[in-house]
Amino acid sequence: MTExxxxxxxxxxxxxxxxxxxxxxxxxFKSNIYFQKGNNRINAKSIMxxxxxxxxxxxxxxxxxDGEDEEAVIDSLVRLFESKFEEE
Numbered sequence: 001m002t003e004x005x006x007x008x009x010x011x012x013x014x015x016x017x018x019x020x021x022x023x024x025x026x027x028x029f030k031s032n033i034y035f036q037k038g039n040n041r042i043n044a045k046s047i048m049x050x051x052x053x054x055x056x057x058x059x060x061x062x063x064x065x066d067g068e069d070e071e072a073v074i075d076s077l078v079r080l081f082e083s084k085f086e087e088e
Contacts, residue, residue, distance in 0.1 A: 001064065001065070001066040001070065002064075002065050002066075002070040002071055002074050003062055003063065003064050003065075003074075004062070004063045004074050004077075004078060005060055005061070005062050005063075006060070006061060006063060006077075006078060006081050006082075007058060007059070007060050008055050008056065008057055008058060008059045008060075008061065008081070009057075009081065009082065009084050010057065010084035010085055010087050011057050011087075012057070012087060013055055013056035013057050013059065014050060014051070014053065014055040014056075015051070016047075016051060017085065017087075018050075018085040018087070019047045019050040019051050020047060021080065021085055022044060022047075022050055022077070022080065023044075023045060023046070023047045023050070025073075025076055025077065025080060026044045026045045026073065026077070027045055029065075029067070029069050029072065029073040029076075030067050030068055030069055031065045031066055031067025031068065031069050031070045031073050032065070032066045032067055033045060033063070033064070033065045033073055033077075034063075034064040034065075035049075035050065035053055035055070035061050035062070035063060035064075036061060036062040036064060037053050037054070037055060037059060037060075037061045037062075040053060041064075044063070044077075063077050063078070
């Protein structure tokens with residue numbers, strides 16, 4: 001299992017468009033992928049789960065991946081979050 005804590009850097013936070021991009025990225029990986037905010041853990045392959053997480057600007061979330069390509073999925077998601085979903 002691999003974990004990484006990231007901070008939401010785009011001003012709009014995680015809304016429908018970034019959630020859809022996240023799902024497009026994660027569906028290509030075999031690992032189980034989760035986002036955790038506080039005690040709330042959701043499946044990162046679920047658009048509704050991502051939206052209901054309520055990750056606003058400045059929020060820290062933990063990315064958790066478990067499986068054969070866990071490090072690759074973490075790297076892909078970190079790059080995606082760091083790019084601010086190309087919104088800014």
